[in-house]
Amino acid sequence: MTDANTPDATPQSSRPETAPESLPIEEAAQVSRDVISNVEDVIVGHHDEIEHVVTAMLGRGHVLLEDVPGVGKTMLARALAASIECSFKRVQFTPDLLPSDITGVNVFNQKTREFEFQKGPVFANVVLGDEINRAPPKTQSALLEAMEEQQVTVDGTTRMLPQPFTVIATQNSVEPNRTYELPLAEVDRFMKKLHLGYPDAAEESEVVARAVGHHPIESLTSVTDTETIRRARETVANVTVKEAVREYGTRLAAYTRENAKLGVSPRGTIALMRAAQARAVVRGRGYVTPEDVQTEAPRVLSHRIRLSASGPQDQGEQVVADAIETVPVE
Amino acid sequence: MSTVDRLGARFASDAESDSSRFRVLALAGVTGITATYLAVLFELTSVPSVGGTPELAAVVLGAFAGGYALSRTVGERVAAILTVVLVFAGGLAYLLATPLGVVSLTTRGGQILTDAFALLTGWRVLKLVEPTVWILGFAPAPVFITTYLALRRRYVAAVGVAGLALAVLIMTGDAPVLLGRVPLLFGAVAGIAAVGFGELEKRGGTLKQVDVLVLLFAAMLVISSVPVLPGSPLLLPRAGGEGAATVEGSLTAETGRAPIVGSIRLSPEVRFKVEADQGQYWRVATYDRFTGQTWLRSGESRDYSPSLLDEPPGETTRVSQTFEVLAPAKVMPAANQPVEVRGDVREFTKVTLNGGIQSDVRFREGDRYSVVSAVPTADEETLRATGTEYPSRVENRYTEAQGLSETFTERTERIVSQADAQNPYETAVAIEDWLEGNREYSLDTDRPSGNIAEKFLLEMEQGYCTYYATTMVMMLRSQGIPARFAVGYTPGQQVDDNEWLVRGSDSHAWVEVYFEDVGWVKFDPTPAGPRQEAEVERIEDAREDGDENVDVGDSEQAPLTTTTPSTTPSPNATDVNRSEQTFRNPNLGGTTAAGGGNFTLETGGATTNGSDGGDEGSGGGPIPPETLFVAFVALIGLAAGAHRSGATDRALRTAKIHWHGGRVDPETDVRRAVERLELLLERHYRPRHVDESPPAYIEALTRAGLDDEVTRVGELYEHAVYGNGVNEAEADEVVALVDDTVRAHTPLLRRLR
Missing domain, CATH: 3.40.50.300 (P-loop containing nucleotide triphosphate hydrolases)
Structure with a gap:
């Protein structure tokens, strides 16, 4: 150097x-x-x-x-x-x-x-x-x-x-x-x-x-550009997350912490809210609903959960499913 | 640890904390019921003539400590054996202390059984010859085994034992009289609480199940406050609660017990006609034990036998009496000292330990019986010369005076020494004179609380015969002179050379003093003048009023009517409705002159003139606090029942559905409206799932048949709660929509749409 x-x-x-x-x-x-x-x-x-x-x-x-x-x-x-x-x-x-x-x-x-x-x-x-x-x-x-x-x-x-x-x-x-x-x-x-x-x-x-025949990927044309995607990301970042939904997310995270050896970290909760924001946009809404959170939670939270220190990884899904079933929606 | 394990552990720890809470409550319940029967025993020992409070406290503490110590070390069988040993030891101690001794075990086993049975049928512990020993023998066994069982979590058994102990004291009549109904109920409630909480502890119940217990308590309290059937042990008369009773009723109604009451009146009706050589005080009963409030006769009566009736040791004169009963009564008056009963009536005659006679049956009008009495005739000089070498039997029984205050004894000594009394006779005369001269005669007396003899000597200014006689007996006893309380009738109206007419108003209480080598001699500390005036006045009033049963034969020219007499010797609130006037109104004598006329007319006059005396029995006053309390408990019970059945929840829900309440801000309004909608939809469709948001719930229900326009509510809720908010117009829209939906689902309002 x-x-x-x-x-x-x-x-x-x-x-x-x-x-x-x-x-x-x-x-x-x-x-x-x-x-x-x-x-x-x-x-x-x-x-x-x-x-x-x-x-x-x-x-x-x-x-x-x-x-x-x-x-x-x-x-x-x-x-x-x-x-x-x-x-x-x-x-x-x-x-x-x-x-x-x-x-x-x-x-x-x-x-x-x-x-x-x-x-x-x-x-x-x-x-x-x-x-x-x-x-x-x-x-x-x-x-x-x-x-x-x-x-x-x-x-x-x-x-x-x-x-x-x-x-x-x-x-x-x-x-x-x-x-x-x-x-x-x-x-x-x-x-x-x-x-x-x-x-x-x-x-x-x-x-x-x-x-x-020819693989379809070869003829695939673009439908948008990076600039549009950047702007769409900005849209997602601006999607409203009201207190009711935010609390619902934190309650879900808290549930996983109470019921597993290792629960969802605050980074996981933030990720959940971001994913839910994106989901709301895909669904054409300017605000997040609990359904958005529920749709995203299994894919966003499961891999962050460990039921035991050394056990297999893929057990978080059941905990998240339990959380969604148990934590009341407001 | 799996999810399920963790959850399980959490619930288990919840249940654990509940369970230790229940243990505390169950133990408190056991303590409560134990305290209830111990309170009765302590009350008993605090009676002046009983004593033994410190000893009882020591015994109870010892038994408790024993139960506590052994609950951890000793098996249940050993504990049971120990209890049995304690019971027998207590019984044996009692037998040894009684005059009969152990010999009675073999020779009079039957009698002991009879006594035990008598005890359980309302024979007060205080009437036992040695109540202190009995109490000290009785207390340790139940305390010991209850402590032992409760600490071993055997709550049902513990409450069973404590309940049995309490039941014994209820059956003897001591608990209801000494404690009253409310503490007894407290004991019962504590017992149920112990069992209930004990069960909850054992089965790991939760606090939510306590409403069943509350329901049970409330039911108990309410049911028990409903008037009990006559004869129930809970319905013993409360001393002093009778209002304006008659002197006669208060003294002679209940054999073996003479409560001292407050204001009192005289009944002018005829009771007996006595043919006798001379007029005597016709004695009905004597009492040896004073509780401070009530006179009792200890010991059981026995069937008549001439040998049971001892002749007085001194000179006597025989008085032969024939009683003709003029009004039904269960008393058997006779002059002191009856020595012989003649005729068939012997079969129904009992002899008390005091040497008096009683009738087993209720005499009816026209019944006759004859008694021969040996009346001591010792003159003044003989009495002055008597010593103080009393037979131990007399001294033990009639000088019981524990619990009297120093002041009482000192005051008595001062009165005696002021009169310069040198011997028992002079002492008795001094006390008699002092009482006659220093206390005013009045039937209108409020019964004081505490020891009546003390109150009458040291505080009160007026009273009637019962107060005078009681006080004199206790004063004499404080000086070591055997004395007893006697009740009965004064000689009455002499209608012929050897004929006396006895009326209810002649009923009286006096004192009998025992003199060595003489026997029982009557003393009457009640001022004779005022008493007779009151009695005469009463009869004359009654005559002027034209009352029935005031006279007999030629005692007055008024003819004897043939209507059914409604006389009862016992006090009765309905008496007021007849024309018996009370003596509360001092002007009564003056106003009767204006009366005259007949029975019916005078009833009206009586109620306006002197009704104060008997008002306690009528229900016109304000609601008594007891009723309010019962109503309150009933309400709590209803609430618990409603809670159990879910009725309160339902009612609350219905109210919530229909009433929106005040507007706050759009978001809150929308939330509240949707809450109402949810409560409604819950009833008609299904509850919202936990993981369902309200809009999703409404959406799902539209597929199940809910009106489509309701989805607008869900939409606006979403905006309000998750989105960027709603304005007031939108909130109004939601509220209106929900109102419409609620109305559409309400059976009657639906038609109005």
């Missing part, structure tokens, strides 16, 4: 200094619907999951997809990127992957005799981290830091990531002995954890029918 690099320490901002003007609710809802239906041209079935991915993106969140290989995780991410007309990068996580393979690295340019920053794959609007649990924790954390901070720091230089920035990470749930399970603190950074699951017979037949 040299002194010459010091001026670069100021953020290279690709994010506007002032927040973009928010879209009207109806337009934002229309955009999200367009994106969803566009992605559905490629992905058969999974309507709810597509909606969840879109709302996560609008709610400034990231998604963890956990599933067996070959059910369309990557395709979902690609389709989403293609629909928005934005940059898309994919990182295949392997045990020998290094943090710099993700964030990028300073390379000495012989011509200019200067170090140049070679951007890593994380500099994209949609990043697909494939089989994230195959890389060692150090590498994982490089991506997770980027997710949380919306920026990357290499050799003391901090660089802003493009906006919107959405990570869709996949986790392979088979072959558990060859993986590094994500620590809970890092799982907590994903807004949602989704399962795609296998399509049913009719859906699978449809998938096969579409894919045998």
Whole structure:
């Protein structure tokens, strides 16, 4: 590292200094619907999951997809990127992957005799981290830091990531002995954890029918752009969350804390409210209702709950279901 | 730990805290019922002639400590054996203390059983010969076993034992008389509380189930306040509660017991006609034990046998009397000292331990019986010469004077020494003279609380025969002279050479003093003049009023009517409705001259002139506090019942549905309107699920047939509560819509739409 690099320490901002003007609710809802239906041209079935991915993106969140290989995780991410007309990068996580393979690295340019920053794959609007649990924790954390901070720091230089920035990470749930399970603190950074699951017979037949010729992803056209998405995000951020709903969310979180070894953190409650805001926009509303919260809660809260310190992870769903059933709506 | 485990643990700890609360309440209940019967025993020991309060306290504390200590160390069988031992030890101690001794165990087992039975049928503990020993023997066993059982959580058994102890004291009549109804009820309620809370503790009940107990308590209190059937042990007469009773009724109505009452009146009706060689005080009964409020006769009466009637040790003269009963009565007067009863009436005659006679049956009009009495005739000199070597039997029984204050004794001593009395006779005369001269005779006397003898000597200024005689007996006893309280009739009106007519107004109380080698001698501390005036006045009034049964034969020229006489010797509030006037009104004698006329007319006059005396029995006054209390308890009971059945909830809900209340702000109004709507829909469809928001609930119900326009309510609720708020117009719209819906679902109002 040299002194010459010091001026670069100021953020290279690709994010506007002032927040973009928010879209009207109806337009934002229309955009999200367009994106969803566009992605559905490629992905058969999974309507709810597509909606969840879109709302996560609008709610400034990231998604963890956990599933067996070959059910369309990557395709979902690609389709989403293609629909928005934005940059898309994919990182295949392997045990020998290094943090710099993700964030990028300073390379000495012989011509200019200067170090140049070679951007890593994380500099994209949609990043697909494939089989994230195959890389060692150090590498994982490089991506997770980027997710949380919306920026990357290499050799003391901090660089802003493009906006919107959405990570869709996949986790392979088979072959558990060859993986590094994500620590809970890092799982907590994903807004949602989704399962795609296998399509049913009719859906699978449809998938096969579409894919045998040219894959539909190749002809997928964008329906919106990053600027619109940024404005839609602003719309989501402005959605009203009244006290009644806020309290409902905190009561749900409190319930999980009382009834599990490890409950939902305040970060989880914030994520829940953001997801509910996005859900309200998708449904064309300027305010959050308890139904929005209920729709988002299972996907947003379950993966943050541990019933025991060492037990299997996927037990949070029942606790969240109990919470929704037990905590009274006002 | 799984979710279920955690929840389970939480509920368990809730139940635990409830359960320890219930344990405290159950123990308090057991303490309550125990305290109730102990209160009776302590009341008994505080009676002047009984005593033994410190000893009882020691015994009770000992029994409690024993129960407490053994509850952790000793098994139930051992405890039961210990209890039985305690019971027998107590019984044995009592038998040893009585004159009969242990011998009676073998020779008079039957008699003991009879005594036990008598005790349980209203024979007061105070009438036992040795009440202190009995109380000290009785107390420890139940206290011990109740403590033991309660601490071992055997509440039902503990309450059973304590209840049994209380029941014994109720049956003897001591508990109702000494405590009154309310403390007894408290004991019963405490017992039920102990059982109820004990059960709740054992079965892990929750506080919500307490309303059943409340219901039970209220039912008990209300039911028990309904007039009890006659003969119930709870309905013993309260001393002093009779209002203006007759002297006669207060003295002679109840055998074995002579309560001292307040204001009193005289009945002018004829009772007996006596043929005798000479006029005597016709004695009905004598009493040996004074409780401070009431005279009692201890010991049980026995069937008549001439050998039971001892002749006085000194010189006597035989007086043969024949009584003709003129009004039904259960008394058997005879001059002191009856030695022989003649004729078939013997079969119904009983002899008391005091040497008096009683009748088993109620005599009817026209019944006759003959008695021979040996009247002591010792002259003044003989009496002056008597010593103080009394037979122990007499001294033990008739000098009981515990509990009298120093002041009382000192005052008596001063009176005696002022008169320079040197021997028992002079002492008696001194006291008699002093009372006659220093206390005013009046039938209009408020009964004081506390020891009546003390009050009459030290505080009161007036009284009538009962007060005089009681006080004199106690004064004599304080000087160590055996004396007893006697009631009966004065000789009455002499209508012929050897014939006396005895009226109700002749009833009287006097004193009998025992002199060595002489026997029982009558003293009458009541001033004779005022008393006779009152009596004569009463009869003359009655004659002028034309009352029935005032005269017999040639005692007056008025003919004896043939109408059914309605005379009863016992005091009765309805007497007031007849023309018997009370002596409360001092002008009564003066006003009667204006009366005259016949019976019916005078009834009106009587009620206007002198009705104050008998008003207690009528129901015209303000509602007594007891009634208010019962009504209050009944209300609480109803409330608990309603709570149990959910009626209050329903009523409250209906009220809530129909009444919106004042407007606050749009959001609150919308919330309240939707709450009302929800309460309504809950009845007609289903309750809102916990995880359902009100709009979602309404939406779901429209699919089940709810009017579509109601969805607008849900929409506006959403705006108000989750969204950016509503304005007043929208709030009004919601309220109007809900009102409409409520009306549409109300059976009658629906038609008005």
